[in-house]
Amino acid sequence: MSLGISLHQLSKRFARGKEAVSAVDGISLDVEAKEMVAFLGPSGSGKTTILRIIAGFERPTEGRVLIGGQDVTDLEANARGIGFIFQNYALFPHMTVFDNVAYGLRAKRVPAGEIPRKVAEILEMVGLKGVEKRFPNQLSGGEQQRVALARVFVLDPRVLLMDEPLANLDASLRTRMLAEIRRLQRHLGTTCIYVTHDQKEALTLADRVAVLNRGRLEQVGTPLELYEAPQNLFVADFIGQANLLRGVVKAVSADSAEISVCGRSLRVRRGRIETLKSGDAAGIAVRPSAVSLGAAREAFLQGRVESRIFAGDRMEYEIEVEEGVLVRAYGALPGRGFVFSEGDPVGIHFDPGETMAFPL
Amino acid sequence: MAGFGQTVRSERARLDPLILALLVILWAGLAVFVLYPLARLLAAVFAADGSASLENLAKVFRSATTRKALVNSLVLAGAVAVSGTFWGYLFAFSVTRIPLPKAFRWFLRGVVVLPFVSPPFTSSIALTLALGPGGLLLRLFRVPDFNLYGFPGTWVAETLTYFPIAFLALSAILEAIDPNLEEAAASLGGSRWRVFRTVTLPLSAPGIANAFLLLFGASLTDFATPLVMAGHTFPVLTTQAYLQITGMYDLRGGATISFVLLLPALLVYLLQQSWVERKSQVTVTGRVGPRSAPRGAGLIAGILVLSAVSALTLFILFLYSIIFLGSFVKVWGVDHGLTLKNYAYVFTVGWKAIRDTVLIAVAATVLGTVLAALTGSLSARREVPFRKALGFVSLLNYILPGTVVGIAYVIAFNSGPLVLTGTMTILVALCVFRYDAVGIRSTEAALRQIDPSLEEASYSLGAGRATTFFRVTLPLVAPAVAAGARYLFVVSMTAISATIFLVSVRWSLLTVRILECVTELLFAEAAAFSVVLILIVFLASGAILLLLRLVVPQSSGGLRRS
Ligand SMILES: Nc1ncnc2c1ncn2[C@@H]1O[C@H](COP(=O)(O)OP(=O)(O)O)[C@@H](O)[C@H]1O
Ligand SMILES: [Mg+2]
Numbered sequence: 001m002s003l004g005i006s007l008h009q010l011s012k013r014f015a016r017g018k019e020a021v022s023a024v025d026g027i028s029l030d031v032e033a034k035e036m037v038a039f040l041g042p043s044g045s046g047k048t049t050i051l052r053i054i055a056g057f058e059r060p061t062e063g064r065v066l067i068g069g070q071d072v073t074d075l076e077a078n079a080r081g082i083g084f085i086f087q088n089y090a091l092f093p094h095m096t097v098f099d100n101v102a103y104g105l106r107a108k109r110v111p112a113g114e115i116p117r118k119v120a121e122i123l124e125m126v127g128l129k130g131v132e133k134r135f136p137n138q139l140s141g142g143e144q145q146r147v148a149l150a151r152v153f154v155l156d157p158r159v160l161l162m163d164e165p166l167a168n169l170d171a172s173l174r175t176r177m178l179a180e181i182r183r184l185q186r187h188l189g190t191t192c193i194y195v196t197h198d199q200k201e202a203l204t205l206a207d208r209v210a211v212l213n214r215g216r217l218e219q220v221g222t223p224l225e226l227y228e229a230p231q232n233l234f235v236a237d238f239i240g241q242a243n244l245l246r247g248v249v250k251a252v253s254a255d256s257a258e259i260s261v262c263g264r265s266l267r268v269r270r271g272r273i274e275t276l277k278s279g280d281a282a283g284i285a286v287r288p289s290a291v292s293l294g295a296a297r298e299a300f301l302q303g304r305v306e307s308r309i310f311a312g313d314r315m316e317y318e319i320e321v322e323e324g325v326l327v328r329a330y331g332a333l334p335g336r337g338f339v340f341s342e343g344d345p346v347g348i349h350f351d352p353g354e355t356m357a358f359p360l
Numbered sequence: 361m362a363g364f365g366q367t368v369r370s371e372r373a374r375l376d377p378l379i380l381a382l383l384v385i386l387w388a389g390l391a392v393f394v395l396y397p398l399a400r401l402l403a404a405v406f407a408a409d410g411s412a413s414l415e416n417l418a419k420v421f422r423s424a425t426t427r428k429a430l431v432n433s434l435v436l437a438g439a440v441a442v443s444g445t446f447w448g449y450l451f452a453f454s455v456t457r458i459p460l461p462k463a464f465r466w467f468l469r470g471v472v473v474l475p476f477v478s479p480p481f482t483s484s485i486a487l488t489l490a491l492g493p494g495g496l497l498l499r500l501f502r503v504p505d506f507n508l509y510g511f512p513g514t515w516v517a518e519t520l521t522y523f524p525i526a527f528l529a530l531s532a533i534l535e536a537i538d539p540n541l542e543e544a545a546a547s548l549g550g551s552r553w554r555v556f557r558t559v560t561l562p563l564s565a566p567g568i569a570n571a572f573l574l575l576f577g578a579s580l581t582d583f584a585t586p587l588v589m590a591g592h593t594f595p596v597l598t599t600q601a602y603l604q605i606t607g608m609y610d611l612r613g614g615a616t617i618s619f620v621l622l623l624p625a626l627l628v629y630l631l632q633q634s635w636v637e638r639k640s641q642v643t644v645t646g647r648v649g650p651r652s653a654p655r656g657a658g659l660i661a662g663i664l665v666l667s668a669v670s671a672l673t674l675f676i677l678f679l680y681s682i683i684f685l686g687s688f689v690k691v692w693g694v695d696h697g698l699t700l701k702n703y704a705y706v707f708t709v710g711w712k713a714i715r716d717t718v719l720i721a722v723a724a725t726v727l728g729t730v731l732a733a734l735t736g737s738l739s740a741r742r743e744v745p746f747r748k749a750l751g752f753v754s755l756l757n758y759i760l761p762g763t764v765v766g767i768a769y770v771i772a773f774n775s776g777p778l779v780l781t782g783t784m785t786i787l788v789a790l791c792v793f794r795y796d797a798v799g800i801r802s803t804e805a806a807l808r809q810i811d812p813s814l815e816e817a818s819y820s821l822g823a824g825r826a827t828t829f830f831r832v833t834l835p836l837v838a839p840a841v842a843a844g845a846r847y848l849f850v851v852s853m854t855a856i857s858a859t860i861f862l863v864s865v866r867w868s869l870l871t872v873r874i875l876e877c878v879t880e881l882l883f884a885e886a887a888a889f890s891v892v893l894i895l896i897v898f899l900a901s902g903a904i905l906l907l908l909r910l911v912v913p914q915s916s917g918g919l920r921r922s
Binding site: 082083084088090091093103104108 | 821832
C-alpha cells in the first residue's frame with residue numbers, strides 16, 4: 001500500500017558554534033501516492049536534511065510531516081515504515097547479502113519459513129540471483145546498490161526515500177540503474193522521493209521535480225514545466241543551461257517588456273514579465289539553443305568567438321559580447337553548415353520567443 | 361547495556377539515568393585506583409617532616425648512584441630506541457615492500473609477535489644461557505671471558521624484546537603509503553634508491569619518530585631486563601627504586617627515585633602523542649580504486665635486507681629453542697641429560713604461583729574488559745560531560761611507568777583508609793586499571809568508525825534500539841573489545857614492573873617466581889616456567905577468539921576488509 005507525503009512548513013536549524021545555521025527553511029510540499037518526486041539542488045541546499053527528517057533520523061525545528069494523512073513528526077524512525085536508500089548504501093558489512101536483505105523481515109518478525117522465499121524473490125527481481133552468501137565487500141558497486149534496493153523493497157515500504165543513490169557509480173552503470181529504479185518503482189507503485197544534484201537524473205526519472213536552493217523550495221513542477229516556465233533566474237539557470245545577462249527594464253506592457261542589454265534594446269515575452277517595473281534591473285536568461293549565429297554586421301549583438309568545442313552532435317561556442325561577458329551558443333557540425341573559428345567576429349540573435357526575463 | 365551505540369547526528373540528548381549511574385561508578389573507581397594512589401605518591405615525594413619540601417628530591421640527587429642511574433636509563437633508552445627502530449624498520453620493510461611468499465610473511469609476523477606473549481625475562485634468560493658465563497655460544501666459538509652483564513646484555517635483550525613494537529608501528533605506516541606514489545616517483549625517472557630516499561623514507565618518517573619514542577619509553581620504564589642483565593655496574597632508575605624499597609626498606613626514597621623516572625617518561629609520552637596526531641594527517645591518500653602491488657626494493661637491496669632479517673629471525677628462534685630445550689635438561693651447562701623434573705618442579709612447587717596468576721589474570725580480564733567497553737563507549741558519546749577527562753584519567757595508569765604505579769599502590773594501600781596489601785583485590789585492581797587502556801582505545805576507535813548510517817539503516821528497516829545494538833553495533837565493536845581482552849590477559853600474566861611490589865605470601869605471581877629462579881641460578885626451572893606461561897597465554901588467546909566467534913558468530917565478517 002502506497003501513501004502520500006505532506007510536508008508542512010518544515011524548518012531545521014543546526015547549531016554551529018553559537019550561531020544557528022538554517023539548513024531547511026519553511027518547506028511545504030505534497031507528494032501524491034505512487035508519485036516519484038525528485039529533490040534537485042546544489043550541494044548544501046538541504047536535500048539530505050529534509051529526507052532525514054521525513055525518515056525520522058532528525059527532528060524538525062518547526063513544521064510537521066504527514067504520511068498518508070497521519071502526523072508522524074514525533075514517531076520513531078523504526079515505526080514509520082519508510083524505506084531509505086543511503087548514498088553509501090549502508091549495507092551491514094558483517095552480514096551476507098541474504099542476511100542484509102532478511103534483516104528487516106526478521107525485525108518485523110516475519111515467520112522464519114517465509115523469509116528465504118521472499119529474499120529469493122526480491123533478489124531475482126533486482127537481478128541478483130546467486131549472491132546470497134557473499135559479503136557486501138565482495139560485490140561491485142552496482143551489485144551493492146541492488147542489495148540496498150532489495151533490502152528496502154522486500155519490506156514493501158509505504159514510502160521510499162533515496163539520497164543520491166547513484167552518486168558512487170560510474171556513468172554507464174548510472175544510466176542502467178536509473179532505468180532499473182524507475183522500473184521497480186513503477187512496478188511496485190511505491191511513493192518515492194529521490195534526492196540528487198544531477199538535473200539529468202531528476203528530469204529523466206521524476207514525475208515532478210522540486211528545486212531547492214539554500215534550504216528553500218524554489219519551484220515544483222513537471223520537468224517540462226520547469227524547463228519551459230521557470231519561475232526565477234535560479235531555476236532557469238539550474239534546469240537546462242542558460243546564458244544569464246543583466247539588463248535594465250525600459251518599458252513594460254501587458255505581455256512583454258522592453259529591456260536594454262549590452263546597450264541594445266530587447267523585447268522579452270517570457271519569464272515573470274508581470275513582476276517587472278520600469279527602471280528596475282532585470283535578469284535575462286537565454287538558452288544556448290535559442291541563440292543563433294550569423295554574419296557580424298546586421299546582428300543584434302556583435303562578438304568574437306572565444307572558444308570552440310566539438311560536442312559530438314554539434315559545435316559549442318563561447319562568444320565574448322562585452323569585456324568579460326560570454327554567451328554560449330550551438331552551431332552546426334563541419335560539413336553541415338558554417339563553422340566559426342576562434343577569434344572570428346560573429347553576430348548574435350536571441351530568439352524572442354525563447355528569451356526570459358526575471359526580476360533581480 | 362544501553363551504554364554503547366552513539367547517535368552522532370541526533371541533537372544533544374538528555375543524559376540517560378543509566379548512563380549517569382555508570383559514570384558515577386566509573387569515576388568512583390578511577391578516583392580510588394588511579395587518582396588516589398598518584399596523590400599519595402606525590403605527597404610522599406614532596407613532603408618531609410610533615411611539610412611541603414623538595415628535600416627528598418635533593419637527597420636522591422645527592423646520591424652518585426642515582427645520578428648515574430638517571431644517565432644510564434637515558435643512554436640505554438636511546439640505544440634501544442635506535443637499534444629497535446632499525447630492526448623494526450627492516451622487518452616492516454620486508455613484510456610490506458619485498459615480494460615474499462605469503463607463508464614466509466606470516467612466519468615473519470609470527471616470530472615478531474613472540475616477545476609479546478612471552479614473560480619479560482625470556483630474552484634475558486635465553487641470552488644468559490647462550491652468552492652468559494659458560495654459555496652455549498661462548499663455548500661453541502671458544503670465547504673464554506666475555507662479560508654479557510651490564511650495558512651490552514641489557515641493550516641486546518631489550519632490543520630483542522621491544523623491536524616488535526617498532527615493527528607494528530612501522531608496518532602500519534608503510535602499508536598506508538600508496539605504492540602508486542612510489543610508482544609515480546619511479547616513472548618520473550627515480551632510481552629505486554632515489555625513490556626510497558625521496559618518497560618512502562620521508563613518508564614513513566612520522567612512523568619512525570613514533571616508533572623511536574615508543575621504544576624509548578618502553579626501555580626507560582623496563583624493569584625486568586635490567587634487573588637480570590644490568591648487574592651492579594650499570595644501575596638504572598627502575599631497578600634502583602626497587603632496590604631502595606626492598607633492600608633498604610626506604611619507601612619514600614624509592615618513591616622519589618620513581619618520580620625522577622616519571623618526568624622523562626611523561627615527556628616522551630607527550631612527544632609521542634603529538635607525533636601520532638601529526639601522523640594521522642599524513643596518513644596517505646583516501647584510496648580510490650585498486651592499489652597496485654608494491655614495487656619491491658630491487659635485487660641487491662632486497663637480498664641485503666632479507667639476509668639481515670633472516671639472521672635476526674634465526675637468532676630469535678635459536679633463543680626460544682634454548683628456552684624450550686633448557687626446560688628439559690638436568691642442569692644447564694653442566695649436565696645436558698633430558699628430564700621432566702623441571703616441569704615436575706613447576707607443577708608442584710610452582711603450582712600455587714600458576715594458579716594465583718591465572719586466577720588474577722582471568723579476574724582482571726573479565727572486569728577490565730567490561731570496564732574498557734564501558735569507558736570506551738562512554739567517552740565516544742558526545743553528550744557525556746567531561747569525556748576528555750574521563751579518557752585521560754582512564755589511561756593515566758597506563759601512561760605512568762609500572763614502577764611508579766606499583767610504588768604508588770604500595771604507599772596508598774599499605775596504610776590509610778583503605779588497606780589492601782597482600783590481597784588479590786589489589787593485584788586485580790592494578791591490572792584492571794592499568795591494562796584496560798588498550799581495550800578503551802580500540803573500543804572507542806571502533807565505535808567512531810561505525811558509520812552512523814548503519815544504525816539508521818537498521819532503524820529504518822524497522823529494528824528497535826535493542827535489536828540494532830545486538831545485531832549491528834555489538835558485532836562491529838566485538839573484535840575491538842576482544843582485542844582489548846586478549847591484551848589484558850597477556851599482560852596480566854606477564855606483568856612484573858608494578859606487580860612485583862604487591863605480591864605477598866598469600867598471592868604470588870609466575871613472573872616473580874621466574875625472577876626468583878633466575879636469581880638462584882635455577883635456569884632450567886626458569887625456562888620450564890616460561891614455557892608453561894607462554895603456553896597458557898597462547899591457549900587463553902585462542903579461547904578468547906573462540907568465545908568471540910560463539911558470542912557473535914557474524915563477527916568474522918566484521919574483520920573482513922574491502
Ligand atoms: N548535523 C548537522 N550539523 C550541522 N550542520 C548540518 C548538519 N547536517 C547538515 N548541516 C548543514 O545543513 C546544510 C544542508 O545540508 P544537507 O542537507 O546535507 O545538504 P545537501 O544534501 O543538499 O547537500 C549544510 O549547510 C550543512 O552544512
Ligand atoms: Mg546530501
